Amino acid sequence: MSGKLRRFGPPLLLISPSLLLIGVFIYGLMGQNLWMSMTDNHSAAQANGRKPISFVGLENYIELFGTEAFRHSMANLLLFTAAFLIGAMVMGFLWAWLLERPLPGGRFFQTVYLFPMAISFVASGVVWRWLLNSNQGDKASGLNRLFQMVGLDFLQNPWWNNITFGILAIALPAIWQLSGYVMALFLAGFRGVPDELREAARMDGATELQMYRLVIFPQLTPVVMSALVIIAHMSLKSFDLIMSISKPANYQTKVPAVDMFLFKSSYDYANSAAVGTILLAVVAVLIVPYLINQYRESRR
Template structure:
């Protein structure tokens, strides 16, 4: 084999080797992610109730019934409750995380001592799974063993904090746990944005007599638009698909006070044996996420071009 032929072979091998290595993973993603997404969409238009796809008459079938499952879905009071809970949870979760993350980022950007230690402390909750977070907060908020019991044992006998058992306030316990876990991650995003601002612009504004308030209001915060947009997209995605945190913290209760679309989908698919309705709720969630992600990705690609 000549030196030129050997060089051509090595070049072709270098070009094809990454593709060969990645092809099994790519095939798995295509089948088990996008393939099952398409299959879920298909099931949402059938009369299937339970595996192996049995209909109301007990026959094994996947007969197409059009948009009947979607009509049934939006006529269910349980689905309406889950949507209202989602609106409350997502609004508070995104708003509080954004404000708290921005505040912590501004605080750490002041070149304070032990910045590295504080940054690690703020980010640490994100390293935990939502199951661990939900279980820990369930113990902390339980009136029998948590905060209320501790405060009363210290002599504050009139202290009450039973939100986790109260239908009117249970959804706010989910917000508390979610904010505790995610706000540090949002802080890191804003801190990266703050560190990327040109110091020359800030120095010029200070030389012109701009106060710190005007500096942040007119120069710094407007330049954090990409960080705000990224935080909104990520937090919205996490809010829509929130499942394990609710299951570990409240189980969707008391009653249906903390039921979200993800827990609704799980209960109707695996507990109530209504696979078609469960699939249709999953498709609605997917469409909501896509409505957020696609404009964001389009804007990012257009900006790069």
């Protein structure tokens, strides 16, 4: 016993402050949030301790999914995530594919494509709010005004004010801002493929398309998985960009993160915590399998 204590004691002592902080401020608060989501804490009086709080189990979750407004928010989240993922992955891959080969000014374009990532979602949201202005005709501005000036009036639309697909307009600035990051990941993946593999493929008579499809693309699987997880994770918790463009929160652009904020603003802490727990569960469904796969890969 004393031997094990001497062996494992100092390392455990070294990491114990971090374990304590993680246990209290991450898992402890997650547990507190889960408990709050199962109470009837829906008013300021209960939040301030003037009325008792009772345990109601899964009642808040059942009521949330039973409302059309929250189902609409979840549908918006799925649309936003799908558009964000596909757009950022396609644009990032195309930019990386073009910049992989030596081009004049390649470094300049890499910097230009990466620059949006350095801007906060709030700052870019203010600019995109003007670009995606829904006014048309004589009052048109932003992109609608541009379409009007170049004779493409048929492309004018209400953007994020569209009651059915308004959330897809919010995906445009998100794609613009994160495509450069995906480009950097793919570019690193392209340049990580050994030149010997490319030369061997060419010597075997493979065309450029065959070389990419059979040699290079299989090498990019870890990059694709990392990009998918990161983009999906960011889309699920999107709040600042949406609120910056469509503030005050509109029905057509509502997502669960916005619902969580609105519930909290009205002292409905129970429903706010329930929405947060639902988002955590969705993120876990995406992240945990990826982490398990990474762990298995590292053990081989």
